[in-house]
Structures are given as C-alpha cells and as structure tokens.
Amino acid sequence: MEASAQSRKEQAGDFESPGPTLTFSNISYAVNLKKTFSIKKGEEKWILQNVSGIMKPGMNALLGPTGSGKTSLLDVLAHRKNPKGIKSGQVQLNGQFVDSSSHQPSAYVVQDDILMGTLSVRENLEFSANLRLSKKEYNAEERQKKVNEVIQELGLQDCASTKIGTEFLRGISGGERKRCSIGMELITSPSLLFLDEPTTGLDANTANSIMHLLYMLSRNSRTIIFSIHQPRYSIFRLFDSLTLMNKGQIIYQGPGAEALDYFTEIAPAITTYVTVDSSSDKNHLVHRYEQSRYYDKVKKELKQFYKPRNSMSKVKTKSYPTSFWNQLYIVGGRTMKNFLRNPQTSVVQVFMMIFFGILNGLIFFQIPNTMPEALQNRIGAFFFLIINQVFGNLSAVELFIKEKVLFIHENSSGYYRTSAYFLSKILIDLIPNRIIPIFGLAAISYFMIGLKEDVTSFFLFILTISLTSLAAVSLAFFVSASANTFAAANALIAIPYVLMMVFGGFLVNLNGMLNWLSWLKWISIFRYGLDALAINELKGQIFYSNLTLFYGEAYLDQQGINHSTWGFWQNEVALFCMTIVFMFLAFVQLLTVNKWK
C-alpha cells in the first residue's frame, strides 16, 4: 500500500512545498599545481570552465565520468572550495547572491560519514542539535523534539540508541551511518542539501532506500543536489533534473527522462565530429549542447531567476548559534564520553602505566645508598621514566590525526569555534589523560625503587614527570596539527624526540659537546626532566662507593647541574613554557588548517 502510494507520488512529481532555486553562471575553477618544496608559482589546472546552470526544487543529479568535475562543481556551489581557485562566476539562491560568509540555509553531507564512533545515533544528533540550534529559538525540549523528528523522518528509530561503531566496536550498518550523516545536517532544517556521492560504498538495496529517502525529503521544501556514480534505473528515474559533465564542462542539463533521447539524437553527430572534425578545439559535446533546445531552456530560466548584481554584498563574519562557553561545555562533554568509552585511550592507558611502573620498580628495586651502584641506578630509573613518558606519545599521534578529520569537518560545517575544540581537548583529554595515570606510575615506581622518604620530594617527583609528559604530548599535538597523514606525523615527531634524548645529558656529556650543537640542550625535554628528578632525589643524600663517601651535591656539581632552589625550579619553568609554546603553536596550526576541500 505504502509503496504504491509513494510511487504514485513520484510519478505525479508533486511537491508538498518546493525548495529554493539555485542558479550559477560562468563558473571557472582552477587549482595551482605547485610542487611541495618549490618556490616557483605552479601551473594552473582548469577544473571547471565557464559552467552555467540551474538547480530547481527537487532532485538534482550531477553525473559524468570520473574526473569530469562533478564533486568540484558541487563544492563550488556549496562554497566549500577555496575562493582563491574560483576564477569567475557567481551563485544565486532564489535570485540572491550567496558567498561563503552568507547565512545560506544549506547543508553539505560529505562522502565519508564522519561521525563520533563511540556515541549512539541519538547522541550524535543531539550533539548537532545542541551546537547548531540557538538556545534562544529552541529550548531543551524543542531541541529534543527536533532530534526525534529527524530520527522519525530518516527511519532511524530502531538504531537510535546503538553506537555508530569504531575499529574496536561493531556499530550500525552502512545505510544507517549514511542516514545519520544526513540527519546531522537536517537538524538545522536546511532548504538546500548538497551530498557528495551519497550511494558510494552501499549495496544496491541500501543505495535505493537512501535515494528514496532523499526523494521524499526533496518533496518537502528542500532542494537536493548530489553527485552520483553509475545509478541504476530505479534511482535514475527519481531525478528531476540531470546535469551531465565532461572534462569540466556541462554537456547536458535537463529532465533525466529526456537525456537518453538527446544523446541518441546527437550520436551520429558525435561520430561525424570524432572522425571528421577532430581538429576543432571546442569540446564537441559542449558544442552540441549549446546548440540544443535544452541549452536555450536553461538560458531562458537563468534569465528569469538570475538578477544582475548591483552592489557588492557585505562580507559578514561567521557567527555561531551557541556561545563559546556553551560550545566548550558540549564539545567537552562529548570528549569526556569518548574518552571513557574508548578502551584504547582510557583502560589501556592506565594498564600500561601500571605495567611500566612495576617494570621500572622491578629493574631498579630497593638499592640502598650504601651500595656502589645506587646512584647510577637512580639516574637509570629516572631515564627509564622519562623515555616512557616521551615516547609513549608516538601512539597518541595516530589518534590526534584521526580526530583532526572530525574536527575539520565539524569546524567547517559551523558546529563550533576552533578555540572551543582546542580548550576542550586540552582540559578534558590531554591533561587528565596524562596526569591521572602518572599518579599510579609514579607512586608504584617511587616506593618500589625506594626513593627519598619525604612527602615534598614525592610530590615534586610527580610534578616533574607530569610536566615532562605534558611538554612531550604538546609537541605531539603540535606535530599532528601540522601534518596531514599519520606517516608524516610519525616521522616528524620521532626526530625531535630522538634529538632531545641524545642531548638530554644522559647519553652525551653536555660539557664535552661540540659548541655548535650545545644549543640543543636548551630545548631538550629530557634534560629538564632528568635534571629536576636528579636534584630532587640526590640533594642532601649521602652515597657510598668503594668505602668512600660522597654527597649527592658532589655528583650534581660534577654533571654541571645547578642544584640551588632556582636551579631546580628553572627546569619546571622550562617544561611548563615548552608546553605553553607547543600548545600555542598547535592552536595556530588548527586555526590555519586548510578547511577548504
């Protein structure tokens, strides 16, 4: 019954209420093919050449062979491309000019479903609603109502409380993920919805159901524009308008149903062109299109909808529906949930710290000061702890890079400010994630090794390891914010870590080091950490070696370590300053990260 009602509706092509009309004229888009390390200006590659057209209420499909420019046109229309590359052209919505700073009621669903895997479908939708619906217009109850409406409209009731899924957690199906991604955007009630290849990676049945869903949405005040690859006939017949592209140009725009007739009609001309007239520069298909009645029709419609620009539109600054503090609260809440539900970051982290604490304790177990090797063993234990804190961050880089994809998507879709994400990452993730397990590690090591029995020294020991860990993780965060791939980030982080270790004072005698390399000790997290731990432990202690007695201070003097009160605290200050500098640099990188597609 329901299916036949739907098919009647499809055939009638009726709209409960039509969405807006989008027109675009003379759009040219090029990219600069500059080589990575070259200072020369690169060659320009033209991806779209003078394309004009119209996207009317309903289903607008962008079709064409791979590399024909479908995604590029979609991105330009949705203002997702870097304006620097747009060489000419304008886009209008219902006759009004729009640019990236306009508050156009549009939304963009990316090809890869970028969702928080540890959260359920409902929690993801609530996250979108809490950030993107202003509190003034929607109170908590109304936001919940909106989430319920979207769940209902997209048929997500059965999986609403199921988690999306991660590499460790089996989650919802591919079709449900796509529906959820669409839902994240429908929360803001956009009248214009862009989708980049919504059926890619889905089986035939799921692809069909997603396209029918879009069809139903398009009948109710929404204009849907999407790129698509090789649709089946059952999907093809849902298209109200078809835009066919080839080599960055439009070769047909009109009703989907009439495309076949058009190409049958021009087929002989194509053969003639290819065999006889191939010397002409003009793309033959574009040429035929420009001579066709479809082109005339589009031109006529463009004239009707397109209003010439009489003044430059004012560039508005991006505004967010929720305040900074509210964003911080919502993003921080999600970070916390993700942290607690992610065994990779929480349970494994604590377990590893306990394991390394015990291992360190066992290796350097309770050696009294009276034994000749006591002092060297203490320094060895500190070196072990610092290596563990610094190199432990190599695995964090992979997580940071994965999260960056989510951040770029959400930030460019206007969920939150970079500063809200950054602060929530620092306060809810980096600091507790590092500091809490350190208490376990430090307590186990401290007592197993048998270090100084003094409360102040114990807390200074924890402080030093915490600051060392924070400085190292900030550097990892900065590198991850700067690199695009895990492989690049991993290589970039290993170099400073190894240099810092070599010039940390344990492996190379810093006093005998070549002068031109001596500056490296000033940026060594290892040196500051080791020096502080050594001063904290050795100062005021007496050690014995071969029946001779010597003071801890004597060893520190011999190593050139300043053991005055300031001598100790300057290491802590240096670690703290390094943390701040790396965090600041990471923030700048996140601000400038390329959010254009």
Ligand SMILES: Nc1ncnc2c1ncn2[C@@H]1O[C@H](COP(=O)(O)OP(=O)(O)OP(=O)(O)O)[C@@H](O)[C@H]1O
């Ligand atoms: N940043 C870029 N640098 C270099 N070439 C690019 C860039 N972006 C797009 N291109 C090229 O522009 C052409 C059009 O790309 P686009 O992704 O729009 O095509 P498409 O029709 O969506 O292809 P597909 O169906 O394979 O996704 C391709 O040849 C692509 O390689």
